[in-house]
Amino acid sequence: MSRSTMMHCSFRPACLAAALSTLYLAIGATGLARADEGGVPFWFSGAYASLAAVPATPGWTLPVQGYYYSGDASATRSFQQGDSISAGVRSTSPLILVQPTYAPKTKLWGGQAALGLGFGYGQNRTRADVSITPGGTEFGRSDTTRGGTDLYPVASLAWNHGVHNAMVYITGDIPIGSYDSNRLANLGIGHAAVDMGGGYTYLDEKSGREFSAVLGLTYNWENEDTNYRNGVDSHLDWAASQFLSANWQVGIAGYVYYQLTGDSGSGAVLGPFKSRVAAIGPEVGYVFAMGGKQAYTNVRGYYEFWARNRVEGHAVFATLAIPLGK
Template structure:
């Protein structure tokens, strides 16, 4: 494979970045602001400037046994429960603008997105309320609602097969958070995340490897009087282009909370979470007319190990439409006159 692979990948790299929507139980429910697996293959590769549109369907299942405790809301701010089940189906919709004007020698992009979806949550054996009152039994909640509004800014650089990325992302609370409900797709607090990444992409061999790491700072959830600790996350992906339009590979993540949860609602103390996950992926580039191209990516993740977080598996289906890379200029034949 040659430079055709390079040109084709430029227009679809944004399909792998900037999408975050999840059951928003916060670290207090064993789930963080950052959804591990957001970044994938080609994360740091610069793209063709212009407007791009992406949709991402995410199905997420989480389960924690009765021996694992979590702080939840559900009308009892700061209550501690033993056992938790959750599922979510969301459709993330995002718009990205990539500037043709260099910024600090790199390529700047900005994404805004949100997602409607359905979330269901079940808990067993509520143990204590915020005033120490003993409560027992189980509760379930199911809700179709809207996530927060998410934003992300990126800067990308390219030097041959090496590509670098820095990013900052956060949320604007949508107002749909309800502390009296177990099921929420919004957070009830703002958060900010920043980090850097690297992609190795060799158009000649079709080899690709990407890794992105970052830190998340969450503000206080006023309804629960609970503030999540600082989280560290590392997303990675490796793939092989088996043809100009198809690549296959593996993706994975490592998540570790590095400071304690805090606030009057932090009934379980520091409650630092950790998870490690891995899964397969396949991607298809779809030629389109009028200077645009499509991209379809399917990937999944399964937790291999968790601590203070539910065990989860998830399925991701992404489809994006973005500007196609310009076709290489035709080389004029050399005509010699004697």
């Protein structure tokens, strides 16, 4: 059997899609990547990758994602967090997140719908070389917090036409996670947000070639604890990969994050504070059997560059998509 025939007979991307097309765990509110107030956006850059727009398979799926981020900024860059201004910031975070997802059998406007709710638990440690507060100046300030994240509902609708797949989504932030405006380290953003956008996936099952891209916009409500309102953010997540066999996939992934409008509110003492960042890195995926169904695991790393008004570093994603059945 030729490799192309094996791919066509054995590789079933639709079996994975219930996890992958809704893999966005909406954990941007975890305070890991820095932009906007305190350098923290809602959108979790890099959450979408390969097969992002492939329609989901009807039934229940459980995406589980481990995540680690580490980044820093020089002492010449200042960040606002509550009533403090900090410089020389370094932030690290390990997290575990889940998003139970359901895809109904009934089609909607000819597309496959999927509904999910993301949440997680983790730790954030943030250190500042200098932190200026109303009470004075503190050197070497360090905060660590452990707890739950905000809640992230997400809904998507996807269509397939041969090798072409399209998807639209809407998600948001319900701010119930671990947050205190007096801390440097948080696992929530302290305000509500809504994000919507669309994506495209090219997938040729015979050749195993794949390309995906997801573009979206974030609208933020004001943080009432700090009287600070983040501007409108734009983001692009992308990935290109090749299935080497019915099981193994390799490729590259990346993201671009760019703030379109400046921050506002009486608490925005640093002004518009518009931010940006880009990243790129390797991706490896593996398809395997679990309970008679097809499961998928994916590991990818991102190395950031082009940062402004946020820390710059690296991130690692480790994802397991578990099919739960009808």
